[in-house]
Amino acid sequence: MKVGVIGGGITGLTAAYELAKRGYAVSLFESEPDLGGQAATFPIEGTRLEKFYHHIFTSDREMIALIEELGLAEEMRWLPSKVGIYYEKEIYDFVTPLDLLRFRPLGLFQRLRTGLVTLYLQRFANWRNLENVTALEWVRQNVGQQPYEVIFRPLLRGKFGQHADEISMAWLWSKFKHRVASRGPAMQRELLGYMEGSFQGLIDRLAERIGELGGEIYQGSPVKRVLIEGNRVTGLETESTEGGIEHRFPLVIATVPSFVFLEIAPELPEAYEARLRQVEYLGAVCLVLSSKEPLSRIYWLNISDTGFPFVGAIEQTNFIPPEVYNGKHIVYLSNYLSRHDPNYHLPPEELLTAYLPFLKKINPSFDEGWIEELWLFRADAAQPIITCDYSERIPPLWTPVEGLYLANTSQIYPQDRGMNYSVRLGQRAAEIVERVEKGETL
Numbered sequence: 001m002k003v004g005v006i007g008g009g010i011t012g013l014t015a016a017y018e019l020a021k022r023g024y025a026v027s028l029f030e031s032e033p034d035l036g037g038q039a040a041t042f043p044i045e046g047t048r049l050e051k052f053y054h055h056i057f058t059s060d061r062e063m064i065a066l067i068e069e070l071g072l073a074e075e076m077r078w079l080p081s082k083v084g085i086y087y088e089k090e091i092y093d094f095v096t097p098l099d100l101l102r103f104r105p106l107g108l109f110q111r112l113r114t115g116l117v118t119l120y121l122q123r124f125a126n127w128r129n130l131e132n133v134t135a136l137e138w139v140r141q142n143v144g145q146q147p148y149e150v151i152f153r154p155l156l157r158g159k160f161g162q163h164a165d166e167i168s169m170a171w172l173w174s175k176f177k178h179r180v181a182s183r184g185p186a187m188q189r190e191l192l193g194y195m196e197g198s199f200q201g202l203i204d205r206l207a208e209r210i211g212e213l214g215g216e217i218y219q220g221s222p223v224k225r226v227l228i229e230g231n232r233v234t235g236l237e238t239e240s241t242e243g244g245i246e247h248r249f250p251l252v253i254a255t256v257p258s259f260v261f262l263e264i265a266p267e268l269p270e271a272y273e274a275r276l277r278q279v280e281y282l283g284a285v286c287l288v289l290s291s292k293e294p295l296s297r298i299y300w301l302n303i304s305d306t307g308f309p310f311v312g313a314i315e316q317t318n319f320i321p322p323e324v325y326n327g328k329h330i331v332y333l334s335n336y337l338s339r340h341d342p343n344y345h346l347p348p349e350e351l352l353t354a355y356l357p358f359l360k361k362i363n364p365s366f367d368e369g370w371i372e373e374l375w376l377f378r379a380d381a382a383q384p385i386i387t388c389d390y391s392e393r394i395p396p397l398w399t400p401v402e403g404l405y406l407a408n409t410s411q412i413y414p415q416d417r418g419m420n421y422s423v424r425l426g427q428r429a430a431e432i433v434e435r436v437e438k439g440e441t442l
């Protein structure tokens with residue numbers, strides 16, 4: 001049976017691969033010239049690099065299993081992470097429990113209390129009991145205002161920007177749970193995974209396997225409209241220079257953000273549309289610098305200072321050695337903003353001018369002359385905003401239109417969105433399509 005897949009990010013590629021393995025005739029349509037979506041890469045110094053910083057955790061089971069299945073296990077590198085917090089002109093290591101104990105901005109009692117609460121969240125807490133309270137309220141009550149301001153809020157700001165105080169405690173729980181599962185055997189150092197030559201290797205291999213299994217991939221091919229007749233999907237229409245082209249499919253899986261789905265499928269039943277509108281997203285703005293000298297010694301630097309115009313400085317070359325990039329030091333400066341915010345659309349040079357004084361705060365000897373190249377990337381739907389009782393707002397994978405499915409990051413919960421969960425979602429979408437086609441009720 002024929003299936004049309006909309007979107008060539010990790011979810012779309014995985015769903016297409018899984019369906020092709022099951023014998024479906026798959027056609028995938030990606031609007032951009034390149035595949036990969038939020039995990040897409042760009043050329044740099046004779047290699048490739050993600051447009052947005054990417055690593056995986058040792059607990060990312062589905063992703064690791066897929067990498068193995070595709071014969072790419074030897075490309076994986078597992079390296080210790082270097083996480084830090086910038087607070088009042090100083091950089092503090094923040095990887096091990098010992099780092100927390102040494103964290104001077106908090107009094108000793110608060111450090112111990114934060115440690116105990118973190119342990120509780122990692123080992124015992126159930127997210128269902130935490131989803132109807134904000135992280136702000138819960139942490140204030142159980143740890144205190146100062147730890148919230150200094151440690152927890154920067155983490156939330158790092159993902160949700162100005163929405164930090166509205167975020168459900170279930171999201172914060174998932175963050176702690178996930179990270180402890182990525183620690184080495186001694187429960188001390190966290191190991192993070194990266195693929196030799198970037199995750200482009202995974203994207204390429206998925207595309208290659210889809211082709212070998214008889215599937216077709218159309219890049220630079222935006223879907224303009226999902227075709228629906230009565231209450232049944234009949235195909236999709238793509239844009240071309242000669243006008244719209246109709247492609248007939250009895251099954252369609254859309255892996256685009258919900259607001260894009262609403263645009264391309266205007267005939268969805270109203271109740272389902274209302275459900276889709278309940279989830280909002282933040283966009284990500286990532287300024288990438290190639291520098292002659294390092295910015296800091298930390299890979300992942302959370303900024304605990306609301307005066308900064310960016311929320312994280314992620315120095316790729318404190319994770320993957322600079323030699324891989326011809327000795328250059330690569331830094332992502334990231335911020336999360338609504339795609340409707342005028343600052344979201346600022347050009348790279350203007351952003352750099354605004355960021356420069358703050359780079360000097362992180363490293364007083366930082367000099368503009370160190371910067372050799374500059375790139376700016378934006379992702380409109382980088383992060384669904386996980387507010388209280390989010391589980392009640394998640395749209396189901398099967399839409400009320402027969403044969404039409406939706407699989408996107410708004411359905412990943414309580415875990416934080418990430419490639420692992422997009423792989424899982426793509427696999428689940430394929431499984432659901434097969435079960436429905438076999439006549440099973442879900």
Ligand SMILES: Cc1cc2nc3c(=O)[nH]c(=O)nc-3n(C[C@H](O)[C@H](O)[C@H](O)COP(=O)(O)OP(=O)(O)OC[C@H]3O[C@@H](n4cnc5c(N)ncnc54)[C@H](O)[C@@H]3O)c2cc1C
Nearest residue numbers: 007009010011030031037038052054055222223382418419
């Ligand atoms: C700043 C940032 C950092 C991240 N860091 C990590 C990390 O360290 N580790 C990790 O595991 N994950 C990370 N992620 C998350 C990870 O990249 C995503 O969860 C995952 O890639 C989402 O895949 P997806 O296929 O669901 O969505 P997307 O990647 O958004 O794919 C959707 C695709 O649909 C296409 N599309 C949109 N409209 C149309 C249309 N009309 N027609 C056809 N195609 C269309 C888009 O171009 C896109 O390719 C990060 C994400 C961001 C933004």
